[in-house]
Amino acid sequence: MSPDLFLKNAQVVTENEVFHGSVSVQGEKIAGIVHGDQDVEASQVIDLQGKVLLPGVVDGHVHFNEPGREHWEGYRTGTMAAAAGGVTSVLEMPLNSTPPTTNRAMLELKRQTVAGQAVIDYGNWGGLVDNNLADLEALNADGVIGYKAFASASGVDFERLNDDLIYAGLSKMREMGNLIGLHAENEWVCAYLSQQLKAGGRTDRAAWYESRPPFAELETVQRASYWAKVTGGNLHVVHVSIADGIRSIAKARQAGVHVTAETCPHYLFFDHQDFERIGPAAKCAPPIRSRQDVEALWECVLGGLVDTIGSDHSPCTWDEKVKGMENIWKAWGGISGVQLTLPVLLSEGVNKRDLALPALARMLSYNPARLFGLYPQKGAIQVGADADLVVVDLDKEWTLTAEQLFYKNKFSAYVGSTFKGQVQRTLVRGKTVYQDGQIVAQPGYGKLLRRSYPYAY
Ligand SMILES: [Zn+2]
Structure with missing residues (x-):
């Protein structure tokens, strides 16, 4: 039987190599990989004319605010923006929606609310707060891919943890084979x-x-890593913004501690000067750092010390930002970035700093899929995997306008920025969901993902 689709004449990127070749798709799965120019007969043949074919991005960190704050984003617009950014799976956070996802009933409510909305596949984070240790098992049974927790105040709806619960939570993670995704900043020093x-x-x-200096982040990274070491629990430090934090985590991991590091595109793109110019739209926590910090973080990315890169897409209404124009304390914190992660990495990484494409595929797809128990269904171009693929024009230069954003609230710190490298087409399970500026899938195409095996990173 000939395959449904043959994507030919590409630079195929896997987690290990780049080669000239083609990929065939049967139904929702990758059916074959061809090195070189050999043709395969298929119902549909697409000539990629030498463009880059990457595994779809698995964005391990987005906030879509549904249920309860759909006017901030919602799964429909959030997943459309993701698809336009080459993202084929999102893992959505338990907070900035209301109620937050901290027990089985709230997870069920979220899943019911968002059913029929997504154009790409999605999984759920649970939450670890100050009063729900007894709820973690049920969330695990329902397939949450991790538990978000805060070492410093989160803003709204979601209680901060002290060391007692970081310790207890990590102990529980070891027992259940799941992980804590920790926001690491020192509450008391920042306050x-x-x-x-x-x-x-x-x-x-x-x-x-x-108010949120690098040393306040590093302290909490080190403290949490210590508790991960003591408990044997699994810790994923999210949105690490400083090289010292990444290096500290890499060192602990090399010593056998189950700790991994995520960084975000905005820490690799913007610096203090940009933040002072852009203002509230670029306010986030940890904050945007100095140019020296940005370049040091790039050294960690290029040196293979970063496990995953997630967008931390954290939207809100423009009202929530505009009130901080003259007083930065009043603005809501969060950067809307799910549509820009891959463009930032292509432009600033691959094109500007010689980041190798396989390393990019590891940080954006392969590693998050493994960390969150989705591999090999997700995260890799290999036979039998879901045909989640992104076609990229590495040479295309373009400037982001607000009209190009699929967000519910069409603003972003990145508007006006110029990129070299553009997403042209995104396929989820063999079907094109985004092409040349248009979403071509129906809401509801996206399927729910569950952690399918215990932590094994
Ligand atoms: Zn976040």
């Missing part, structure tokens, strides 16, 4: 510095990053 800055009358943009 103290904020108070001092506010008392001094500071409302300017620099006050935001001065």
